[in-house]
Amino acid sequence: MARDNLSIHLAERPKGDIIPGTTFSQKRTPIPSPADLKDGEILVETLYLSLDPAMRTYLNPGGSYMAPVPIGGIMRGMTVCRVLASKSKRAAAGDFVSGNTGWTEHAVLGEKDFEPTSRFPGLRDPQDMLSVLGPTGVTAWYGMTQIGDPKPGELVVVSGAAGATGSVAGQIAKIRGATVVGIAGSDDKCRWLVEDLGFDVALNYKAADFKNKFKEATKKRIDVYFDNVGGQILDMCLARAKEHARFVECGVISQYNTRDQAGLRNIANVVSLRIHMQGFIIFDQLKHFPQARADLSKWIAEGKLKKNETIIQGGLGKAEQGLVDLYKGINTGKLLVEIKNPNATAPKL
Amino acid sequence: MARDNLSIHLAERPKGDIIPGTTFSQKRTPIPSPADLKDGEILVETLYLSLDPAMRTYLNPGGSYMAPVPIGGIMRGMTVCRVLASKSKRAAAGDFVSGNTGWTEHAVLGEKDFEPTSRFPGLRDPQDMLSVLGPTGVTAWYGMTQIGDPKPGELVVVSGAAGATGSVAGQIAKIRGATVVGIAGSDDKCRWLVEDLGFDVALNYKAADFKNKFKEATKKRIDVYFDNVGGQILDMCLARAKEHARFVECGVISQYNTRDQAGLRNIANVVSLRIHMQGFIIFDQLKHFPQARADLSKWIAEGKLKKNETIIQGGLGKAEQGLVDLYKGINTGKLLVEIKNPNATAPKL
Numbered sequence: 001m002a003r004d005n006l007s008i009h010l011a012e013r014p015k016g017d018i019i020p021g022t023t024f025s026q027k028r029t030p031i032p033s034p035a036d037l038k039d040g041e042i043l044v045e046t047l048y049l050s051l052d053p054a055m056r057t058y059l060n061p062g063g064s065y066m067a068p069v070p071i072g073g074i075m076r077g078m079t080v081c082r083v084l085a086s087k088s089k090r091a092a093a094g095d096f097v098s099g100n101t102g103w104t105e106h107a108v109l110g111e112k113d114f115e116p117t118s119r120f121p122g123l124r125d126p127q128d129m130l131s132v133l134g135p136t137g138v139t140a141w142y143g144m145t146q147i148g149d150p151k152p153g154e155l156v157v158v159s160g161a162a163g164a165t166g167s168v169a170g171q172i173a174k175i176r177g178a179t180v181v182g183i184a185g186s187d188d189k190c191r192w193l194v195e196d197l198g199f200d201v202a203l204n205y206k207a208a209d210f211k212n213k214f215k216e217a218t219k220k221r222i223d224v225y226f227d228n229v230g231g232q233i234l235d236m237c238l239a240r241a242k243e244h245a246r247f248v249e250c251g252v253i254s255q256y257n258t259r260d261q262a263g264l265r266n267i268a269n270v271v272s273l274r275i276h277m278q279g280f281i282i283f284d285q286l287k288h289f290p291q292a293r294a295d296l297s298k299w300i301a302e303g304k305l306k307k308n309e310t311i312i313q314g315g316l317g318k319a320e321q322g323l324v325d326l327y328k329g330i331n332t333g334k335l336l337v338e339i340k341n342p343n344a345t346a347p348k349l
Numbered sequence: 350m351a352r353d354n355l356s357i358h359l360a361e362r363p364k365g366d367i368i369p370g371t372t373f374s375q376k377r378t379p380i381p382s383p384a385d386l387k388d389g390e391i392l393v394e395t396l397y398l399s400l401d402p403a404m405r406t407y408l409n410p411g412g413s414y415m416a417p418v419p420i421g422g423i424m425r426g427m428t429v430c431r432v433l434a435s436k437s438k439r440a441a442a443g444d445f446v447s448g449n450t451g452w453t454e455h456a457v458l459g460e461k462d463f464e465p466t467s468r469f470p471g472l473r474d475p476q477d478m479l480s481v482l483g484p485t486g487v488t489a490w491y492g493m494t495q496i497g498d499p500k501p502g503e504l505v506v507v508s509g510a511a512g513a514t515g516s517v518a519g520q521i522a523k524i525r526g527a528t529v530v531g532i533a534g535s536d537d538k539c540r541w542l543v544e545d546l547g548f549d550v551a552l553n554y555k556a557a558d559f560k561n562k563f564k565e566a567t568k569k570r571i572d573v574y575f576d577n578v579g580g581q582i583l584d585m586c587l588a589r590a591k592e593h594a595r596f597v598e599c600g601v602i603s604q605y606n607t608r609d610q611a612g613l614r615n616i617a618n619v620v621s622l623r624i625h626m627q628g629f630i631i632f633d634q635l636k637h638f639p640q641a642r643a644d645l646s647k648w649i650a651e652g653k654l655k656k657n658e659t660i661i662q663g664g665l666g667k668a669e670q671g672l673v674d675l676y677k678g679i680n681t682g683k684l685l686v687e688i689k690n691p692n693a694t695a696p697k698l
Contacts, residue, residue, distance in 0.1 A: 057621065065621050065622070065623070066594070181666045230616065230617055230620075234616070238514015243414075247621045249619045249624075250593075250620065251620055252616075252617040252620055255617050263613060263614055264612060264613040264616050265612055266580055266618075267579065267583070267601075267613050268601040268604050269628075270598045270626060270628035271579075271598045271599065271600060271601055271628040271629075271630070272406065272414050272628070272630070273414075273628065274414070274627075274628045274629050274630055274633060275598075275626075275627075276626075276627050276628070277624075277625075277627070277628075278617060278623075278624075278625050278626070279619035279620040279621070279622065279623045279624045279625075279626075279627035280620075280623050281620070281621070281623055284623060
């Protein structure tokens with residue numbers, strides 16, 4: 001029976017939340033033929049798709065740090081893939097590679113558009129390339145070591161702490177000897193942060209007594225705030241900052257789906273407390289990837305860093321709902337869609 | 350006729366604006382006697398008092414980067430003084446010195462509490478120590494050269510541009526070869542910025558068409574924003590920033606007299622545009638003073654940097670109203686109170 005290729009395209013720019021069945025549309029086209037590969041190209045089947053908070057910003061007409069996905073264009077996304085056929089010296093059929101294929105089951109990638117996973121000896125599963133050794137893990141490494149730079153005994157607060165980046169960022173702060181307070185969206189996540197990952201304190205921001213608990217947990221005042229959420233919690237951290245605090249501005253997940261940005265009221269503290277606030281995007285920092293991955297692999301091998309993934313089963317068709325659920329905080333650790341199980345047999349083409 | 354010493358004390362912490370006749374009280378006490386000086390001390394008469402936007406924050410119960418002025422305590426402030434009597438090797442009677450005397454006509458200063466002006470060959474008038482070579486001038490130098498660091502052709506926006514710090518900061522950006530847009534509170538100030546100081550554009554933020562003019566003037570997007578005001582204009586600059594913009598967070602004069610801080614709505618741009626935002630207080634940066642003053646003196650001597658002072662006549666009694674008027678934008682350049690004209694004869698004690 002002839003198989004075809006499923007890909008998912010942007011149909012309509014959402015004004016607020018993504019609307020399943022409306023924002024994206026599905027297309028079925030023939031799987032590219034190995035016979036059509038040009039020199040240097042590879043044909044891959046995608047195994048895992050990374051779902052990331054920044055994706056919502058790709059849908060806006062003005063884009064963000066990346067150009068907007070055009071209407072009708074394939075949705076942008078990073079995957080781990082298995083090579084089905086290769087005209088490249090960098091990968092052979094059967095190898096795992098990662099690349100920006102977008103939301104598709106199969107893709108043809110040019111010589112420079114993929115990264116062989118064999119380069120990373122610390123890798124345990126192919127999907128590590130999308131999580132702890134992928135952009136989110138490297139983001140945590142960069143933000144915490146290059147901007148936050150906590151010293152032993154300093155107080156570090158991480159928001160979005162149970163997410164792919166936050167969970168790694170908090171653990172790096174612990175490795176640095178800091179006291180770490182995580183903020184997450186459920187009691188289960190908070191338990192996981194403290195019991196499994198070793199955070200000193202974890203607070204559920206949805207709890208009624210959150211503000212008091214936060215005040216108590218930051219009595220010493222905040223030296224480093226690793227911000228994944230923006231909005232109200234950023235404002236609270238500005239109010240509880242210590243002099244010369246570092247604010248690692250990594251993401252604003254609380255704000256991506258709304259046009260009514262919460263107003264920050266404590267920004268004057270940036271002056272009086274001499275706060276250093278630095279926004280960053282990991283794709284500016286490609287030169288740091290090798291060092292970051294070396295450190296992260298080492299910490300995993302030493303048992304100092306635990307990885308976690310929430311994997312949505314059921315194939316690429318589940319990606320749209322998965323992205324909606326990401327903003328609801330469905331995931332603990334990295335959120336992935338399993339497009340195809342890597343243990344399943346590769347298709348014959 | 351026996352003269353006595355006038356000093357001005359904090360009587361009541363203002364909740365909003367300073368209330369003349371209520372916030373401060375006057376005291377008259379005998380002038381300290383030269384006979385009572387200890388080794389290393391000097392007796393001075395104050396000539397000029399510096400009025401600074403940060404002063405409002407000294408009056409708050411929580412203070413700011415400095416401890417609050419206690420109720421009943423002499424109001425904090427920096428002055429240029431003439432030495433009347435000396436038991437210090439660092440200054441002789443008749444010398445000019447600067448020091449943190451507070452709001453008083455006479456003071457006794459310890460060995461380390463003053464700075465002889467004779468160390469600064471670039472000095473033209475003693476009051477330069479309070480303006481272009483004083484903390485406000487050094488603040489402009491530090492913020493612009495060490496944080497903003499504009500490159501030739503970059504777009505620099507300075508708010509509070511006609512003030513003591515802003516007017517120097519904008520001129521330094523011009524010296525660096527940047528295009529400079531100043532924002533000030535009157536058409537007269539704007540004319541002065543363009544015609545006398547060489548700013549490329551100056552915009553009156555009180556004008557009805559300010560928002561459109563600002564948009565037009567920042568079409569190229571902002572590389573460096575030197576922020577003296579906070580609030581709405583900071584928010585507008587976040588919206589018009591270029592990628593990797595530097596935000597020099599020097600002051601928030603729009604917010605000092607209010608408890609209802611304006612909410613910032615564009616802070617998410619810190620992430621997407623990778624903005625570097627750095628708050629600073631010049632008193633953390635004492636090691637930079639010599640280099641800053643060397644550069645500032647040189648630029649003045651070369652005619653590249655123009656200084657300007659607004660001097661309130663009439664003695665120390667005018668300081669309170671002067672401080673109120675500072676927040677209304679009375680001054681162009683540095684605002685000083687002339688406590689005593691330096692050309693008048695020193696009193697016999």
